[in-house]
Amino acid sequence: MRPDPFTYHQPQSLAEASSLVAELGDGATFYAGGTELLLLIKMQLAKYDHLVNLKKIDGLRKIAVEHDRLVVGALATHNDIALNPTVSKHCPSLSRLCGEIANIRVRVAGTIGGNLCFAEPRADPPVLLAALDAEMRLVSAHASRVVPASEFFLGPFETAREPDEILTTIEIPLGTGTASVERMKQGNYSLATAAISRRERHQTWIGFGGGPPKRLGGTGALLDRDYGRTSEEALFAAVAEDIVDLEIPSDIEAGESYRRHLIAVAVKRALASLHETEATGVH
Ligand SMILES: Cc1cc2nc3c(=O)[nH]c(=O)nc-3n(C[C@H](O)[C@H](O)[C@H](O)COP(=O)(O)OP(=O)(O)OC[C@H]3O[C@@H](n4cnc5c(N)ncnc54)[C@H](O)[C@@H]3O)c2cc1C
Incomplete structure (x- = not known):
């Protein structure tokens, strides 16, 4: 599909770019690489009269x-x-x-x-x-x-x-700790993503395609207690408990119970990857 016409702005400063979007209102938005935005516009899922390019502003790529x-x-x-x-x-x-x-x-x-x-x-x-x-x-x-x-x-x-x-x-x-991330990918995107950081405490976060990233408090506490000795059974039980009340999407790509399983597998893999990083020192 052809996009509707729009005006392309090339501000040189943050203040200029921000003021443009503030003044032009809902019909204007920022434009960076365009990989999401142009797709939406071409498919007519979004319409903007003004695109404000951020790429001419110094220092934003450092x-x-x-x-x-x-x-x-x-x-x-x-x-x-x-x-x-x-x-x-x-x-x-x-x-x-x-x-x-x-x-x-x-x-x-x-x-x-x-x-x-x-x-x-x-x-x-x-x-x-x-x-x-x-x-x-x-x-x-x-x-x-x-x-x-x-x-x-x-x-x-x-x-x-x-x-x-x-x-x-x-x-x-920057801390002295390590971190890992694993994705359960299907097509272009992930059905589940898990990240674990090990600094003063463990933090386990997941993405599940339905809402903002979610912190798994019980799983983090389990790792604080049992890091290096955590059984798969205990890990899966902690993850299941942490996500029991989450509204997990069910769609053509995967049903809800399969996604719940994939979240646990992503966490398991992120943990294995963290162990490997720490054991080998190879990131
Ligand atoms: C085929 C395909 C596969 C992909 N696979 C993955 C994947 O596996 N995992 C994953 O995480 N992502 C994936 N992506 C998403 C990809 O990471 C994003 O498309 C890309 O990072 C968007 O950046 P952009 O600069 O092109 O954003 P744009 O399309 O330019 O902008 C996207 C939105 O962000 C706003 N915006 C952009 N920059 C700023 C800024 N600095 N300040 C304020 N607002 C801003 C814009 O106004 C717009 O609303 C995939 C995308 C495609 C097309």
Whole structure:
């Protein structure tokens, strides 16, 4: 399908970009790699009269360590992150994940910020970033604020970002711990994603295609108690208990009970991957 005509804006600063979207209202949105947005527009699932390109704004693609944090610019593509030596040194789970997302055509154009702001419920980075205690920096023409990844995602395609706020960086505290992420993939996307971080305490987070990433408190507590000795039976029971009240989708790709099983398998694999990383020191 041909998209309806729109005006393409190329602001040079964050203030200019944010003001444009604030002034133009609902008919305007930010544009990064376009891998989600252009599909929606072409399929006429979304209509915008104005696209505000963020790619001309300096500094949004940087990746650096600053004050004990890994700072990833929102305009960094999945490929930038996967190939960046600073990310592979300080946050190997993120570099591995970004190297596996989608296909090379999407990875060279699609940005981490676009992935997070789109909030597709099957997306993988939100799950890992929640487990890593990452924070999102949001900037508008008048203000700047930081939102923890655990509070950024509100539901399918819904985040805490206001329409005129630009996600500028994702900031990951650097600790001495390790982290892992595993996906149960079907087609382009994951049916279930699990991430485990092992810092002062264990954090286990899942994505299940139906809502924001969810923290599995009982599973984390089990790992705090029994790390290295956890039986598969105990792990599956803890996950099942943690997700018992979750509304898990059932659709043409997978039924609810199969998805519940896949969530447990993803957690099991993430745990095995964490053990392997720690045993071999090879991330
Ligand atoms: C074939 C295919 C396979 C995929 N497989 C996976 C997968 O396995 N796992 C996974 O997690 N994802 C997957 N994706 C999703 C992919 O990661 C996203 O399409 C990509 O990251 C979106 O980034 P973008 O820069 O293209 O965003 P755009 O399409 O440019 O923007 C998406 C949305 O975010 C907003 N936005 C973008 N950047 C910002 C910003 N900095 N501040 C504020 N708002 C912003 C836009 O206004 C728009 O609403 C897949 C996508 C495709 C097409």
